[in-house]
Amino acid sequence: MLEAILVMAFGALVLGAALGYAAVRFRVEGDPLVEKIDAILPQTQCGQCGFPGCKPYAQAIAKGEAEINQCPPGGEEGIHKLADLLGREFKSLSAEHGIEKPKSVAVIDEQVCIGCTLCIQACPVDAIVGAAKQMHTVVAPLCTGCELCLPPCPVDCISMQSTGESVENWKWKYPVVKINPAQREST
Amino acid sequence: MTSYLFVVLGAVLVNNVVFVRILGLCPFMGVSKKLETAVGMGAATTFVLTMACGASFVIDRWLLIPNQLEYLRTLSFIVTIAAIVQLTELVIQKTSPLLHQVLGIYLPLITTNCAVLGIPLLNVSLRHNFLESLLFGFGSAVGFTLALILFAGIRERLEAADVPVHFRGTAIAMITAGLMSLAFMGFAGLDKYK
Amino acid sequence: MSEPIEVTHRESSVLRISVRTAAIMLAFTLVFTAMMAGTYKATEPLVAASALAEKLRLIGEVLPPGGYDNDLMADSIILPRQIILGLDDETRIWRARKGGMPVALVFEAAALDGYSGRISLIQAVDADGRLLALRVTAHKETPGLGDYIDPKKDKNKTRPWITQFSNLGFDTVPRKKWRVKKDGGRFDQMTGATISARAVTNASGRALAWAVEHRDKLFALPANSRFEESKP
Amino acid sequence: MSALQRLFKFHGGVKPAYNKEASTGLPIAVAPTPTLLVIPLHQSIGGMPRPLVKAGERVLKGQRIGGADGNASSAVHASTSGAVVAVEMRLMPHTSGLSALCVVIEPDGRDEWIARQPFDFRKASPTQTRDYLRDAGVVGLGGAVFPTHLKLNPGKHGKLDTLVLNGAECEPFITCDDVLMRERAETILKGAIIMREMLSARQVLIGIEDNKPEAIAAMEIAAQAANQAAGDLAMQVVSVPTRYPAGGAKQLIRVLTGIEVPHGKRSTDYGVQCFNVGTAYAVYEAIALGQPLISRIVTVAGNVGQARNYEALFGTPMRDLVALCDPLPDSDRVIMGGPMMGLLMPGDEVPVVKATNCVLVGSRKLFPPPPPEMPCIRCGECAKACPADLQPFEMYWFSRAKIFGKAQEYKLFDCIECGCCAYVCPSHIPLVDYYRFAKSEIWAREVDKEAADIARERYEFRLLREEREKQEKAAKLAAKTAAGREKAAAAIAEAAKPAATPEDDTKKALIAAALERAKAQKEQVHPGNVSNLTPEQEAEVTAIEARRAEIREMAKPHLRQDD
Amino acid sequence: MNNSPYFLKPASVQSVMLRVLVALLPGIAAYVWFFGAAILVQIVLASVTALAAEAVMLRLRDKPVMLFLSDGSALVTAWLIALTFPSIAPWWLTVLGTLLAIVVAKHLYGGLGQNPFNPAMVAFALMIVAYPLLMSQWPKVDATDFAGQWEAIFGSRQILDAMTMATPLDALRTVLRDPEQRAMIGGILGSKATFGNVGGRGWEWIATGYFLGGLYLLQQRIITWHMPTAFLATLFVVSGAFALYEPDRFAGPGFQLFTGGAMLAAFFIVTDPVSGATTPRGKLIFAAGVALLTWIIRTFGAYPDGIAFAVLLMNIATPLIDMYTQPPVFGHKDKRGDSP
Amino acid sequence: MSAYKEIAWNGIWKQNTILAQVLGLCPLLAVSSNLVNAVSLGLATIVVMMLSNFAISALRALIPYEIRIPVFILIIAALVTVIDLAFNAFLHDMYLVLGIFIPLIVTNCIVLARVEAFAAKNGLRAATLDGLVMGIGFVWVIALLGAVRELIGQGTLFSGIEMIFPTLSGFQILPVEYPGFLIAMLPPGAFFVLGLLIAGRNWLDARANERMREQRTHHQVEHATSAPA
Ligand SMILES: Cc1cc2nc3c(=O)[nH]c(=O)nc-3n(C[C@H](O)[C@H](O)[C@H](O)COP(=O)(O)O)c2cc1C
Ligand SMILES: Cc1cc2nc3c(=O)[nH]c(=O)nc-3n(C[C@H](O)[C@H](O)[C@H](O)COP(=O)(O)O)c2cc1C
Ligand SMILES: Cc1cc2nc3c(=O)[nH]c(=O)nc-3n(C[C@H](O)[C@H](O)[C@H](O)COP(=O)(O)O)c2cc1C
Ligand SMILES: Cc1cc2nc3c(=O)[nH]c(=O)nc-3n(C[C@H](O)[C@H](O)[C@H](O)CO)c2cc1C
Numbered sequence A: 001m002l003e004a005i006l007v008m009a010f011g012a013l014v015l016g017a018a019l020g021y022a023a024v025r026f027r028v029e030g031d032p033l034v035e036k037i038d039a040i041l042p043q044t045q046c047g048q049c050g051f052p053g054c055k056p057y058a059q060a061i062a063k064g065e066a067e068i069n070q071c072p073p074g075g076e077e078g079i080h081k082l083a084d085l086l087g088r089e090f091k092s093l094s095a096e097h098g099i100e101k102p103k104s105v106a107v108i109d110e111q112v113c114i115g116c117t118l119c120i121q122a123c124p125v126d127a128i129v130g131a132a133k134q135m136h137t138v139v140a141p142l143c144t145g146c147e148l149c150l151p152p153c154p155v156d157c158i159s160m161q162s163t164g165e166s167v168e169n170w171k172w173k174y175p176v177v178k179i180n181p182a183q184r185e186s187t
Numbered sequence B: 001m002t003s004y005l006f007v008v009l010g011a012v013l014v015n016n017v018v019f020v021r022i023l024g025l026c027p028f029m030g031v032s033k034k035l036e037t038a039v040g041m042g043a044a045t046t047f048v049l050t051m052a053c054g055a056s057f058v059i060d061r062w063l064l065i066p067n068q069l070e071y072l073r074t075l076s077f078i079v080t081i082a083a084i085v086q087l088t089e090l091v092i093q094k095t096s097p098l099l100h101q102v103l104g105i106y107l108p109l110i111t112t113n114c115a116v117l118g119i120p121l122l123n124v125s126l127r128h129n130f131l132e133s134l135l136f137g138f139g140s141a142v143g144f145t146l147a148l149i150l151f152a153g154i155r156e157r158l159e160a161a162d163v164p165v166h167f168r169g170t171a172i173a174m175i176t177a178g179l180m181s182l183a184f185m186g187f188a189g190l191d192k193y194k
Numbered sequence C: 001m002s003e004p005i006e007v008t009h010r011e012s013s014v015l016r017i018s019v020r021t022a023a024i025m026l027a028f029t030l031v032f033t034a035m036m037a038g039t040y041k042a043t044e045p046l047v048a049a050s051a052l053a054e055k056l057r058l059i060g061e062v063l064p065p066g067g068y069d070n071d072l073m074a075d076s077i078i079l080p081r082q083i084i085l086g087l088d089d090e091t092r093i094w095r096a097r098k099g100g101m102p103v104a105l106v107f108e109a110a111a112l113d114g115y116s117g118r119i120s121l122i123q124a125v126d127a128d129g130r131l132l133a134l135r136v137t138a139h140k141e142t143p144g145l146g147d148y149i150d151p152k153k154d155k156n157k158t159r160p161w162i163t164q165f166s167n168l169g170f171d172t173v174p175r176k177k178w179r180v181k182k183d184g185g186r187f188d189q190m191t192g193a194t195i196s197a198r199a200v201t202n203a204s205g206r207a208l209a210w211a212v213e214h215r216d217k218l219f220a221l222p223a224n225s226r227f228e229e230s231k232p
Numbered sequence D: 001m002s003a004l005q006r007l008f009k010f011h012g013g014v015k016p017a018y019n020k021e022a023s024t025g026l027p028i029a030v031a032p033t034p035t036l037l038v039i040p041l042h043q044s045i046g047g048m049p050r051p052l053v054k055a056g057e058r059v060l061k062g063q064r065i066g067g068a069d070g071n072a073s074s075a076v077h078a079s080t081s082g083a084v085v086a087v088e089m090r091l092m093p094h095t096s097g098l099s100a101l102c103v104v105i106e107p108d109g110r111d112e113w114i115a116r117q118p119f120d121f122r123k124a125s126p127t128q129t130r131d132y133l134r135d136a137g138v139v140g141l142g143g144a145v146f147p148t149h150l151k152l153n154p155g156k157h158g159k160l161d162t163l164v165l166n167g168a169e170c171e172p173f174i175t176c177d178d179v180l181m182r183e184r185a186e187t188i189l190k191g192a193i194i195m196r197e198m199l200s201a202r203q204v205l206i207g208i209e210d211n212k213p214e215a216i217a218a219m220e221i222a223a224q225a226a227n228q229a230a231g232d233l234a235m236q237v238v239s240v241p242t243r244y245p246a247g248g249a250k251q252l253i254r255v256l257t258g259i260e261v262p263h264g265k266r267s268t269d270y271g272v273q274c275f276n277v278g279t280a281y282a283v284y285e286a287i288a289l290g291q292p293l294i295s296r297i298v299t300v301a302g303n304v305g306q307a308r309n310y311e312a313l314f315g316t317p318m319r320d321l322v323a324l325c326d327p328l329p330d331s332d333r334v335i336m337g338g339p340m341m342g343l344l345m346p347g348d349e350v351p352v353v354k355a356t357n358c359v360l361v362g363s364r365k366l367f368p369p370p371p372p373e374m375p376c377i378r379c380g381e382c383a384k385a386c387p388a389d390l391q392p393f394e395m396y397w398f399s400r401a402k403i404f405g406k407a408q409e410y411k412l413f414d415c416i417e418c419g420c421c422a423y424v425c426p427s428h429i430p431l432v433d434y435y436r437f438a439k440s441e442i443w444a445r446e447v448d449k450e451a452a453d454i455a456r457e458r459y460e461f462r463l464l465r466e467e468r469e470k471q472e473k474a475a476k477l478a479a480k481t482a483a484g485r486e487k488a489a490a491a492i493a494e495a496a497k498p499a500a501t502p503e504d505d506t507k508k509a510l511i512a513a514a515l516e517r518a519k520a521q522k523e524q525v526h527p528g529n530v531s532n533l534t535p536e537q538e539a540e541v542t543a544i545e546a547r548r549a550e551i552r553e554m555a556k557p558h559l560r561q562d563d
Numbered sequence E: 001m002n003n004s005p006y007f008l009k010p011a012s013v014q015s016v017m018l019r020v021l022v023a024l025l026p027g028i029a030a031y032v033w034f035f036g037a038a039i040l041v042q043i044v045l046a047s048v049t050a051l052a053a054e055a056v057m058l059r060l061r062d063k064p065v066m067l068f069l070s071d072g073s074a075l076v077t078a079w080l081i082a083l084t085f086p087s088i089a090p091w092w093l094t095v096l097g098t099l100l101a102i103v104v105a106k107h108l109y110g111g112l113g114q115n116p117f118n119p120a121m122v123a124f125a126l127m128i129v130a131y132p133l134l135m136s137q138w139p140k141v142d143a144t145d146f147a148g149q150w151e152a153i154f155g156s157r158q159i160l161d162a163m164t165m166a167t168p169l170d171a172l173r174t175v176l177r178d179p180e181q182r183a184m185i186g187g188i189l190g191s192k193a194t195f196g197n198v199g200g201r202g203w204e205w206i207a208t209g210y211f212l213g214g215l216y217l218l219q220q221r222i223i224t225w226h227m228p229t230a231f232l233a234t235l236f237v238v239s240g241a242f243a244l245y246e247p248d249r250f251a252g253p254g255f256q257l258f259t260g261g262a263m264l265a266a267f268f269i270v271t272d273p274v275s276g277a278t279t280p281r282g283k284l285i286f287a288a289g290v291a292l293l294t295w296i297i298r299t300f301g302a303y304p305d306g307i308a309f310a311v312l313l314m315n316i317a318t319p320l321i322d323m324y325t326q327p328p329v330f331g332h333k334d335k336r337g338d339s340p
Numbered sequence F: 001m002s003a004y005k006e007i008a009w010n011g012i013w014k015q016n017t018i019l020a021q022v023l024g025l026c027p028l029l030a031v032s033s034n035l036v037n038a039v040s041l042g043l044a045t046i047v048v049m050m051l052s053n054f055a056i057s058a059l060r061a062l063i064p065y066e067i068r069i070p071v072f073i074l075i076i077a078a079l080v081t082v083i084d085l086a087f088n089a090f091l092h093d094m095y096l097v098l099g100i101f102i103p104l105i106v107t108n109c110i111v112l113a114r115v116e117a118f119a120a121k122n123g124l125r126a127a128t129l130d131g132l133v134m135g136i137g138f139v140w141v142i143a144l145l146g147a148v149r150e151l152i153g154q155g156t157l158f159s160g161i162e163m164i165f166p167t168l169s170g171f172q173i174l175p176v177e178y179p180g181f182l183i184a185m186l187p188p189g190a191f192f193v194l195g196l197l198i199a200g201r202n203w204l205d206a207r208a209n210e211r212m213r214e215q216r217t218h219h220q221v222e223h224a225t226s227a228p229a
């Protein structure tokens, strides 16, 4: 009995001291995982995931506090990438956070706009230019299509227009296959 | 000399930890989705398991047996292993940040690998001497790594296969593991040949 | 869980933290080791008794209790490692006597060449050099294939395979015929699992031969002494 | 002569039925000018040319109607004289069936040229010559329509070893180069001489597949004449084994010189450059005759009664060409190019463009629908056929499952889309379609990723600004309660003045660079709705930008903490 | 309407598989000649089971049944199963093996073209592990009594002893392993010299049949030279070297190549395009690996013929072999396939 | 659902250690070649899980974060050893059957996973319940696995029960002539059967989802038709 306690006590002292020392000395600062997750998120900054932007959502995923299927703009594609990165199982997009929509940009009806600047304040990427009491304009290539500027507009002059197909951005379609359904789509 | 070779080869192929001894399955299933991570996990496990075998041999031979404390074996082994993992992390972080970047994330996962306790215990029951213990630990870990890497290779290909819906993911991975262990049964008897 | 501690880390010195964790670790270890050690001490006699009972039960399987009248546990000798018997540990040989006359030797042996390695045996050899009975005490043979060597698993309940060795000696089955039929001997094997049967048969043959060779010396040695191979 | 040339082999390739005889029976004919020409502005690789004419204007034949947008672009010209009816979106000769900006010209029948002047390239600097060719709209006529002036640059060594003229014409049905070589060999070589001088090439190798003996003979005679005139042996006609795709630039270069030009590398760095024979012809016309590129030889073949080569003006509807050749009644499609690589046209009204080497009329009988696609059995036939030494089935395996990263690991972008793999596949898998799909998805993703990066930078910047503003407000408030307005200003100045340390500076520089990049990107993609602003609006925008710049300055000290 | 290319070479999976079946015929003919018609019964049993299982699985997985049934791949699997199982195995053994091959090894992975393991070899390995006895009762040479064989397959197996014998491979192993018999190679292999009796009487002729079929496959360019050559050469060299070293303990290359499933494996089994390596270097490594493992398992292992396990073991390594033996892509030759 | 009910449902189905979390595979596969062994190990595991969850939940306030893992392991290992010794002393017959499995429980990652993920953060009652139901989740899976493997492997159920209850004996379910299917009893069989079980769970889950979706759309339709009125 005494030997047992002595032997174990000796071990415990050594280990405890070493571990305590290690824990303090080598605590890992920062989290590269967040950066990796953030790199996958589409940066629409729309908040549909339930977090105020993509970075906070990335932090939540890294901490294990959020599921990976809450970002509608990222779509199934994004979820697959997150699942790969984190080694989790794929889950289809959570319906309560919205649905995948074709990419679109905001357009301000210049006739109606009263120049209230409310949309400028709402836009997370500063894609709207204009000043108080002047007509505002959306800089289309900067607009992420987050729709955050729609609700604040007092005269409802902002609408979303889908960015159509042109010869430049046209994509070859998935070959029409009768036998092998698209792997990822059917899950 | 050849007997040492047999210890290693036997542990790698004939009595493969995963397929024959059925140890270390959780990381085997969990960390084999990508080849890259499988290699990292394998390397980290190899290091830790070899260390663990050496350390547990010393503890068993010099502390437990002389004091007739064999009943503390499980306890002292596993606590030692947990500490080795954390200390390893400390050491490589200090000495080789590069290695730490590669292996760091796998180290905490290793302690969830029951092979890390199982192999040192097997060492005791197989009455290995110190060198044999080390080699057995090393061989088993190499066997684990081999299994993990081969499995990851297949899983990367399987990911694109037209597997029936309900079997996608873990289910087909299990069946694949079954077929792999079937294949490893082909090695049966090799360790008895003299 | 991590937040509250992080704050403390910033301020306290590394040394203090180390000492503190070491102390807590020590406390836990002391408590739980004490608990274990206590349990161990408390159960030690019971465990020893159980182990003894188990031994007796096994002996009982190969040697009917009615056949002897001495205290087997007291009348035993130490058998150092015997390679020939497949034993790599010290074991004991129990000597059964009736009215002081030697009746039987009970000892362990092992076949190392089973399909899945070691098969442990216990057997009783009577004073005339006959194998009274043989039992498998531990094995790892394939369930459903090689495990018929254990009568509990043998599908033939009326005449389990292992009982065919009972009461045989080299007088009835010559040493050369003490093999499975497949190897030209006298004992049956289950087709498809010859290896297990061959291992047990050959090991029992070796054990019997060894017992026959040394039986006089074995009976003669004083209790609790060590058996030493006499060098010819 | 060709016997002297040591030939190399390229891996893979296939031998489909050639079907070339039908269209070589008759000489080149000039296709009649149609009633309406639809000339797309974007006809070559590179930037989209700006329209230089408006509806209602009159244009002359050869007049520039689309100006090159930057150097990596090529001009477009009116194919005949007439009135510009419209500058509008019209259906493009492109599989997508989408429209793009076209200049629609109603010919006046007078075919009145602009003033044509030969260009003395020997007097001009190389850059001037290249600019001239760019404005003459000369692009590769071998199919890829890459601006020729960009390729006529000898690269870092200032001279080349070999200029390869590509007369292989390996695609079935197509014979436009064949007849051009038969009928106008001398002119082609005159063009080649100009190119050779511009590139300072030691020798000119003219590769022709050995199933075109007439063309080889004609070119051989012309080459000898040219060599005699020059007094050297620089021009050599080499007959190469007939095997598709021997005409692929990389394959032909490999066969003639043994050099393999890797994907993404300039062939001039390896001492060779390759041009189509038609391109050489066009160069001659542009330089020696002052005629911009307004027409080309087009093979009309396939499901027609009389296949033939026509010299057609750009903008001629394909329908008009097809009509000249007695199309058979069961024709059901028009393909631009050959059966291996050609593009399915959305209709037969699309115009002939610089890339149109062939108008192939198809039918169910001629090109039956492929049998149902089976799974890949990894038989390796495709790998045996692939001239790029790829593993097509691996690229397919991952493209099909949309695991694009893996597909790229198998060098998806080295695939030249020659179609050999799909041609031989026993499982009838439309392999090339999978590669096209995967490639365009990957490109789209790059674009998305760039957009996301910009959005991230802007968002983080905005957060910073908001934080800054909050502090500013707080400071103001504090200052107000504490003392007068002057002091508040001082407080702001205090807060804005960072304790700059050396390591901060590098960080700052990095961030500034990032912001700079974002700005540059923004300018590059200058949108219409910004460029069309009224002066007042522009002033507003400038003001806002100025404010932003200010805030950016103020935010700098905080970047460190946040990181 | 489809995109380019607009016309295709006339080739199909079906014609590939049919030619593989044709190539098996010479071997089957020799089999019937020496061991009786039982093998034909097994082929029918396996074929019917395979087609039925395939149809059911296709139905369950919602795939076009007729299209896939007619591709012939299930038949190839079935025939190979029949040819590797003992021809007098009880009917249910063949049926069970085929069922597991088609359902587990093939369709759970997505069917044709997707299976990482060779289905026929999965069947063999599963069955030899589960029923080692039944899987090692082979008919006696020249015992071509069909009624008796029929009885063995469908009826009682009491009569078996009269008609079975150990295969040469089995005989060699058992006898060589028993230290007390002190047997030598020379004494074990039969006596009636035919072909030189290199692989056991009868067996060498079947192997020759497979060899001829294999040449046909090569001529038809269905398989490439890499796999058969690497397989046979490796087996030859390894067994040859050991036989030279200790001729009494190790059988020579003639025996190894012409006995058991070696020839069948060389041309029909290692060459399975789906589960084997695909790059030229990969094919060499794969087939050489199978040969080496086969020899090791035959010589030192617990199972009579190691081919099935060897194939499965190399199947496991196939993705990695393929990955690391990519031929250099056009223009990337000096860098061994790495893009600059 | 009440908190306790949810804990129970999680343990038994939704977060099932084996089918959902894929943890604790080694003892599961190694010891499930027949029903009796499987259930025995399962029961022993329940006991350990309950006790360790209880102990750690009770002591959690005292355990510093950085050495929590070694301390957890210490506690679990100590508990397992105590249980092992107790079995040996007081339930010797049972020990002979279970004996070799009990030390295996230490290496079962489920125990540590639950301790870390649940017991260290929850109250006594919830933690003990969690240990119980997680254990039950483990038991039913291992029992099912054991039953299937034993039945397919040798056509019996409960063979070997006489070692625990000498008066009982196993059942021959399939006819005695059934040749058995050895694979089922060997490691490959363990993987196969578990793979099938997981696929079965996927199927059930998919079906339940389908049902729920149907119900919801049904609901919505009803809603929509009644709304305009
Ligand atoms: C199933 C499971 C088993 C674990 N087993 C161990 C173990 O045996 N030893 C150990 O130190 N940690 C073990 N852990 C803890 C984690 O691996 C890891 O140490 C923890 O999550 C974070 O580690 P940290 O101490 O570095 O913060 C286990 C965790 C899980 C989920
Ligand atoms: C998975 C497996 C397990 C086996 N287990 C045993 C066993 O436990 N005991 C045994 O004697 N043979 C076992 N064998 C069979 C041997 O490999 C060998 O075939 C047999 O013992 C030879 O017997 P025979 O000479 O009667 O055919 C097993 C075979 C396999 C495939
Ligand atoms: C598969 C393939 C086949 C080609 N065949 C020809 C051909 O037969 N003749 C030709 O001039 N260009 C052919 N090309 C285009 C050449 O690769 C290359 O673009 C052209 O020769 C360059 O000359 P250019 O710039 O003058 O067009 C082919 C390209 C590919 C990818
Ligand atoms: C040359 C060749 C060899 C084949 N060998 C096998 C074989 O060994 N085993 C098998 O199950 N199928 C074989 N097949 C058939 C087919 O490839 C196999 O069923 C697939 O593995 C099923 O996906 C072969 C086919 C060909 C063309």
Ligand code: SF4
Pocket (backbone or CB within 6 Å): A041, A042, A043, A044, A045, A046, A047, A048, A049, A050, A051, A052, A053, A054, A055, A057, A070, A071, A072, A073, A074
């Ligand atoms: S939902 Fe919106 S804010 Fe959230 S991660 Fe996706 S894009 Fe970013």
Ligand code: SF4
Pocket (backbone or CB within 6 Å): A105, A106, A122, A123, A124, A125, A126, A127, A128, A138, A142, A143, A144, A145, A146, A147, A148, A149, A150
């Ligand atoms: S303009 Fe509107 S839709 Fe576009 S990014 Fe800004 S807030 Fe979002």
Ligand code: SF4
Pocket (backbone or CB within 6 Å): D375, D376, D377, D378, D379, D380, D381, D382, D383, D392, D393, D396, D421, D424, D425, D426, D427, D428, D429, D431
């Ligand atoms: S040719 Fe077709 S079936 Fe053969 S490997 Fe290539 S893609 Fe697969």
Ligand code: SF4
Pocket (backbone or CB within 6 Å): D382, D385, D386, D387, D388, D389, D390, D392, D414, D415, D416, D417, D418, D419, D420, D421, D422, D431, D432
């Ligand atoms: S299309 Fe691409 S992959 Fe196919 S053969 Fe041509 S180059 Fe190779």
Ligand code: FES
Pocket (backbone or CB within 6 Å): B023, B024, B025, B026, B027, B112, B113, B114, B115, F023, F024, F025, F026, F027, F107, F108, F109, F110
């Ligand atoms: S129980 Fe999880 S690794 Fe063994």
